[in-house]
Amino acid sequence: MRLFQRYFTVSTVLISLILTSCQINAPTIISTPELSTTAPTLTPIQNHINPTPAITATLTATPNAEEEPVNFQGALIDGVDWYVLIQDASTNQTIFELNPNTPFPPASMIKVPTALAVLSILEDQGRTLDDLKAYGISGRNFNSLLEAMIVRSEESATDALEYFARGGNQLRVKLDSWGLTNTKYDPRVSTAAELLTSLRLLNTNTVLTAENSQFLLTLMGTYTENDHILLGKLTEALPDCVFLNKRGTMLRPTIASDMGILRCGEHSWYLVVAGTPAADSTATFEDIQASIETFALTLAQFVRQQLTQP
DSSP states (O other), X not given: OHHHHHHHHHHHHHHXXXXXXXXXXXXXXXXXXXXXXXXXXXXXXXXXXXXXXXXXXXXXXXXXXXXXXXXXXXXXXXXXXXXEEEEETTTOOEEEEESTTSOBOOXXXXXXXXXXXXXXXXXXXXXXXXXXXXXXXXXXXXXXXXXXXXXXXXXXXXXXXXXXXXXXXXXXXXXXXXXXXXXXXXXXXXXXHHHHHHHHHHHTTSSSOHHXXXXXXXXXXXXXXXXXXXXXXXXXXXXXXXXXXXXXXXXXXXXXXXXXEEEETTEEEEEEEEEEEOTTOOOOHHHHXXXXXXXXXXXXXXXXXXXXXX
């Protein structure tokens, strides 16, 4: 009996030691995978291979720009009758418009369709670009007269060219055949839509030879001291673009206006913007000019968005 008790006691001790040994080793086995999943050395390796924050910032820029469309209307002040038309030159899609078909006094902007008519009449007579320096009226050659009308807005040169174009009612016939039926003289009136049409006819060589079209476009792109005002702000905001334009300003009646072709690489837009004080308005010429310049900066924002789209 005593022998059995001793055997039982020894067995109990051995079993206890074995169980204790198992309990000591168990945590080691369980803890191993926990340590491996939280190893700090994995964090720098993951960041080095996959720079997620930089990619996310780039991808979210475009949706934000699309969600916040450019507010053209907000750039134009109240108390002014606005005549505006902006179109994509490639698609003829209208980007923004206000009263595009309402006649208004275009001031010197009407000199662009006038120049188109003069050059077209000279082409009908068989005159080449070289002939513009050899032939003329009122003691001046056509090259000099056209340069004075478009670049310096000289009224005496404009009167001479208009008088020439009116001969045989050719000026009226030309304008009507091009769809410029609301572009008239005595007094000068036109619409934003018809002025923009004249830009399209010029830019696409539709009514003139490519040589004569380029001659007129070069005159419109010639630098003058006031090229930084009105839509000329585009050249400051978009230094890699070219703006070929013709301004129109008057004080009686008060009007500030600008029109032209904005070229940015392979992309181009036709622009016509004009403003006159509304009835009983206190808006001044300076107010309208400042608003057009704000509109130009807004337009520059739109153009930058378009140029960065894939």
